[in-house]
Amino acid sequence: MSYLAKPKVHHPSLKPNALGLTRRDYEGALSTLCAGCGHDSITAAIIHAFWELDIEPYKVAKLSGIGCSSKTPAYFLREAHGFNSVHGRMPSIATGAGAANRELIMIGVSGDGDSLSIGLGQLCHAIRRNVNLLYILENNGVYGLTKGQFSASADFGSTSKKGEVNEMTPIDGVTLALNLGATFVARSFSGDKEQLIPILQAGLQHNGFAFVEVISPCVTFNDHEGSTKSYSYTREHMIEVVEADFVPIRSEITTQYEPGSVKRVQMHDGGMVNLRKVAEDYDPTDRDKAYAYIRNCQSEGEVATGLLYIDENGKDMVEQNDVVDAALTNLPYSDLCPGSEALAKLQLRFR
Amino acid sequence: MNDRTNEFAFKIATANGTGSASANGLIMQAIFRMGVPVTGKNLFPSNIQGLPTWYEIRVSGKGYKARTPVFDLMVALNSATYEKDIQEVRSGGWLMYDSTWPMDDKLIRDDVTYIGVPFAELCNKAFGGVRERILMKNIAYAGALAALLNIDRDVIAELTQEKFSKKPALLESNQKAINLGFEYVKANFDVPLPIHLQKMDETKDCILIGGNASAALGCLYAGATVGAWYPITPATSLMESFKGFCQRYRVDPETKKNRFAILQAEDELSAIGMVIGASWAGARAFTPTSGPGISLMSEFLGLAYYAEVPAVVFDVQRTGPSTGMPTRTQQCDILICAHASHGDTKHICLYPADPKEAFEMAVAAFDLAERYQTPVLVLSDLDIGMNDWMVPKLTWDDSYRPDRGKVLGAKELDNIKTYGRYLDPDGDGIPQRTLPGVHPKGAYFTRGSGHNKMGAYTEDADEYQEVVDRIARKVQGAKNAVPAPFIKRTKGATMGIVSIGGCHEACLEALDELKAEGLPFDYMRVRGFPFSDEVKEFLEEHEMNFVVEQNRDGQLRSLLALETEVPLTKLGSVRYYAGFPMSAHHVVSGIRPHIGVPA
Ligand SMILES: Cc1ncc(C[n+]2csc(CCOP(=O)(O)OP(=O)(O)O)c2C)c(N)n1
Ligand code: SF4
Numbered sequence: 001m002s003y004l005a006k007p008k009v010h011h012p013s014l015k016p017n018a019l020g021l022t023r024r025d026y027e028g029a030l031s032t033l034c035a036g037c038g039h040d041s042i043t044a045a046i047i048h049a050f051w052e053l054d055i056e057p058y059k060v061a062k063l064s065g066i067g068c069s070s071k072t073p074a075y076f077l078r079e080a081h082g083f084n085s086v087h088g089r090m091p092s093i094a095t096g097a098g099a100a101n102r103e104l105i106m107i108g109v110s111g112d113g114d115s116l117s118i119g120l121g122q123l124c125h126a127i128r129r130n131v132n133l134l135y136i137l138e139n140n141g142v143y144g145l146t147k148g149q150f151s152a153s154a155d156f157g158s159t160s161k162k163g164e165v166n167e168m169t170p171i172d173g174v175t176l177a178l179n180l181g182a183t184f185v186a187r188s189f190s191g192d193k194e195q196l197i198p199i200l201q202a203g204l205q206h207n208g209f210a211f212v213e214v215i216s217p218c219v220t221f222n223d224h225e226g227s228t229k230s231y232s233y234t235r236e237h238m239i240e241v242v243e244a245d246f247v248p249i250r251s252e253i254t255t256q257y258e259p260g261s262v263k264r265v266q267m268h269d270g271g272m273v274n275l276r277k278v279a280e281d282y283d284p285t286d287r288d289k290a291y292a293y294i295r296n297c298q299s300e301g302e303v304a305t306g307l308l309y310i311d312e313n314g315k316d317m318v319e320q321n322d323v324v325d326a327a328l329t330n331l332p333y334s335d336l337c338p339g340s341e342a343l344a345k346l347q348l349r350f351r
Numbered sequence: 352m353n354d355r356t357n358e359f360a361f362k363i364a365t366a367n368g369t370g371s372a373s374a375n376g377l378i379m380q381a382i383f384r385m386g387v388p389v390t391g392k393n394l395f396p397s398n399i400q401g402l403p404t405w406y407e408i409r410v411s412g413k414g415y416k417a418r419t420p421v422f423d424l425m426v427a428l429n430s431a432t433y434e435k436d437i438q439e440v441r442s443g444g445w446l447m448y449d450s451t452w453p454m455d456d457k458l459i460r461d462d463v464t465y466i467g468v469p470f471a472e473l474c475n476k477a478f479g480g481v482r483e484r485i486l487m488k489n490i491a492y493a494g495a496l497a498a499l500l501n502i503d504r505d506v507i508a509e510l511t512q513e514k515f516s517k518k519p520a521l522l523e524s525n526q527k528a529i530n531l532g533f534e535y536v537k538a539n540f541d542v543p544l545p546i547h548l549q550k551m552d553e554t555k556d557c558i559l560i561g562g563n564a565s566a567a568l569g570c571l572y573a574g575a576t577v578g579a580w581y582p583i584t585p586a587t588s589l590m591e592s593f594k595g596f597c598q599r600y601r602v603d604p605e606t607k608k609n610r611f612a613i614l615q616a617e618d619e620l621s622a623i624g625m626v627i628g629a630s631w632a633g634a635r636a637f638t639p640t641s642g643p644g645i646s647l648m649s650e651f652l653g654l655a656y657y658a659e660v661p662a663v664v665f666d667v668q669r670t671g672p673s674t675g676m677p678t679r680t681q682q683c684d685i686l687i688c689a690h691a692s693h694g695d696t697k698h699i700c701l702y703p704a705d706p707k708e709a710f711e712m713a714v715a716a717f718d719l720a721e722r723y724q725t726p727v728l729v730l731s732d733l734d735i736g737m738n739d740w741m742v743p744k745l746t747w748d749d750s751y752r753p754d755r756g757k758v759l760g761a762k763e764l765d766n767i768k769t770y771g772r773y774l775d776p777d778g779d780g781i782p783q784r785t786l787p788g789v790h791p792k793g794a795y796f797t798r799g800s801g802h803n804k805m806g807a808y809t810e811d812a813d814e815y816q817e818v819v820d821r822i823a824r825k826v827q828g829a830k831n832a833v834p835a836p837f838i839k840r841t842k843g844a845t846m847g848i849v850s851i852g853g854c855h856e857a858c859l860e861a862l863d864e865l866k867a868e869g870l871p872f873d874y875m876r877v878r879g880f881p882f883s884d885e886v887k888e889f890l891e892e893h894e895m896n897f898v899v900e901q902n903r904d905g906q907l908r909s910l911l912a913l914e915t916e917v918p919l920t921k922l923g924s925v926r927y928y929a930g931f932p933m934s935a936h937h938v939v940s941g942i943r944p945h946i947g948v949p950a
């Protein structure tokens with residue numbers, strides 16, 4: 001029922017931001033995802049992140065591919081243009097839109113199938129181009145929308161709902177992004193809003209491609225024993241927030257922070273996921289150390305979360321292309337057309 | 352043989368990558384500057400170095416520009432293809448070859464005059480270094496041709512001056528090589544040949560340009576700011592030209608920053624995605640490609656059609672299927688471009704016949720794409736795109752303003768109650784667009800999934816159908832906005848010839864030939880799709896129509912039958928699809944058997 005807009009009733013208890021807007025103003029249509037889907041939690045975090053950053057919704061462009069995760073841009077920022085494109089190809093839409101209008105604040109939402117299977121190529125190249133975009137990969141280890149096939153992020157040895165065992169090694173978005181030279185790499189958990197919101201905010205403010213993988217359990221197809229991307233059954237077992245205050249941010253982001261700890265999160269079905277907080281001496285500006293740290297966690301069976309790598313000095317796509325400071329869409333035609341005289345003169349070369 | 356002054360053709364056979372391209376260009380340009388109409392066709396291999404390559408030059412004071420399959424003179428400089436090349440000379444014609452090495456007796460034809468010039472020997476004496484010797488050998492033949500054909504030496508001198516004005520060493524060696532060839536021929540043969548040039552005044556209002564360069568100029572003048580592409584022959588030079596023009600005309604004089612963005616994508620899927628993203632955001636954006644790229648772009652083209660996002664695609668056609676012959680020409684994408692993507696889709700297509708039309712249609716493509724909020728495909732081909740054509744000078748009307756179509760800006764949105772993306776406020780099937788980042792009331796969700804007229808997701812039968820029916824009406828409405836067909840009538844004609852794009856010159860020449868035989872035909876060249884009513888009327892008016900095109904399956908004929916409902920029995924088919932540009936001969940000999948005249 002996503003075409004039913006929610007009634008826009010203002011709650012007196014809802015706090016307005018600097019623009020006088022409440023979180024309600026950052027919502028979208030009603031979600032049609034399964035109750036309890038991790039993707040909905042991420043949507044809520046996105047709403048909060050935009051609201052808290054005082055971003056005017058209409059200045060945002062929200063883009064996605066195809067999948068349950070890719071449906072979610074309909075569920076936030078109703079006053080922003082959205083583009084639900086084709087499966088795995090959102091990065092190219094973002095690339096074109098960002099080249100045309102560098103003033104757009106772009107957020108892209110994708111799934112593990114959308115990003116790591118059909119869309120792997122486009123993801124890699126958007127990272128290389130450093131397109132100025134917050135890119136959220138909502139990772140549930142399966143194709144939700146087509147009912148539970150393994151995706152490329154399914155862990156080796158994990159089992160599907162039907163009991164099949166995955167014999168292939170996974171593609172890890174985070175180490176991939178690091179390898180490709182991404183200028184912002186983070187990972188979080190859909191249930192960990194306190195960690196996720198500051199990361200999203202940092203990503204929105206990053207100049208360039210901000211890659212954020214969010215582990216986001218699929219309650220319908222990947223929340224059983226043998227799955228490595230299932231839910232924690234109790235919020236108390238969720239990981240604590242991670243510090244993100246080295247990112248240039250306009251508004252203060254308050255965080256509680258417990259460095260260096262590993263949280264073992266118990267799932268519905270008794271399965272475990274290990275989440276490691278970045279350590280106190282962790283240096284997110286050193287790509288090699290970040291890579292070594294994440295790999296080390298992996299070999300211990302842990303999943304490193306937090307803001308893992310950041311480089312604020314990289315040139316984004318439009319800077320690489322030396323594009324004028326104004327949005328190309330705002331240039332007057334007189335700045336674009338050389339006119340008849342120039343054409344006549346040019347044609348002397350064609351004789 | 353009657354007087355062949357300014358009415359002949361010759362062909363130069365060399366190996367790829369040996370520098371012959373600059374000599375061939377020089378000869379062609381020199382003839383053009385003598386005021387004599389000239390056409391050049393480069394028949395090159397899909398290879399960087401070593402494979403055989405040919406350049407055909409047709410000189411026609413009468414102004415015929417189609418390829419001719421009959422050659423008066425062959426410049427045979429590639430021993431690997433001697434045997435074949437010698438067969439292509441007409442009886443009574445000439446053959447020039449490098450006589451440094453003797454010609455095999457088996458290759459001697461009695462009805463051809465052999466002109467042996469020891470190019471290698473001359474150049475080995477005059478130049479040092481292997482590379483220079485090879486390169487200069489290919490310049491020397493230009494000099495030899497100048498003597499044989501009476502090409503004005505002053506014009507050649509002027510051209511080499513212009514070309515090498517900044518490289519004095521090269522200028523000197525080029526001039527030396529030209530003189531070597533010229534003097535040798537003059538001293539040893541009776542020149543000029545009966546086929547030769549005489550100054551005319553027929554080219555002063557013309558230019559020599561390829562369709563890729565002119566289409567790129569069209570993009571520049573139309574105000575395109577975003578170009579995305581993945582390299583593919585024969586479309587590559589379109590984006591390379593655009594880049595060159597942008598660097599010249601689109602750099603902010605103060606900041607030195609670019610008023611354009613050219614994105615080399617990782618593939619065509621991405622290239623068209625970038626174009627759609629940029630167009631959606633409000634830029635004029637385009638991508639040049641060829642058949643394999645169209646195949647990859649199909650899914651996205653369906654999205655742009657259904658979500659109503661403008662996009663401009665240039666399909667510089669080459670032979671298919673699959674990789675086909677990448678450096679050979681064809682018109683084999685007519686059907687796929689008209690309907691690219693799954694689902695019910697129909698795309699506006701434009702069919703330029705030469706570089707001048709490629710320029711004009713490039714501009715038209717952006718206007719149509721924005722006015723109708725849909726992809727527009729411009730179908731040229733390798734022959735139009737990559738060969739230099741003599742066409743009238745391009746002109747520009749400074750009062751032109753881009754037709755951005757129905758785009759609601761901040762002011763309009765301020766005054767609007769509720770905005771619905773896919774409504775039909777004017778009854779023409781064309782909805783109102785908004786751009787991201789402009790106004791909160793303009794927001795809508797662009798999607799390729801089922802949507803209703805407000806842009807919201809739907810699975811409701813009526814809501815779905817309402818939108819797709821309107822889109823069909825909208826695109827069909829473009830039939831009167833695409834370029835009208837070119838029609839040429841001949842007195843007494845009861846039958847018609849119908850063609851498309853690069854067949855045009857061959858058809859015009861064929862019309863003259865047929866008329867001279869007492870066989871008058873009317874002629875129509877379609878220039879845009881959906882077809883206008885005029886197209887249907889022309890077909891209905893004639894008892895028989897011969898559809899001339901360059902593909903195996905008669906794609907234009909099928910599309911005409913499908914769209915106009917004119918019975919296939921009224922549509923004869925003339926096809927040439929071997930990969931070279933079409934000649935009048937293909938048209939005439941294709942039609943004759945159908946009308947009881949031997950081919
Ligand atoms: C070209 C194409 N192939 C297949 C599909 C079918 N399809 C839709 S969503 C999807 C997988 C989505 O998985 P993911 O990106 O992980 O999203 P999730 O639903 O898990 O959030 C597939 C295969 C499609 N829409 N398009
Ligand atoms: S199928 Fe899984 S991913 Fe899709 S909505 Fe349901 S829980 Fe979420």
Ligand SMILES: [Mg+2]
Binds near residue numbers: 112138139140142
């Ligand atoms: Mg998934």
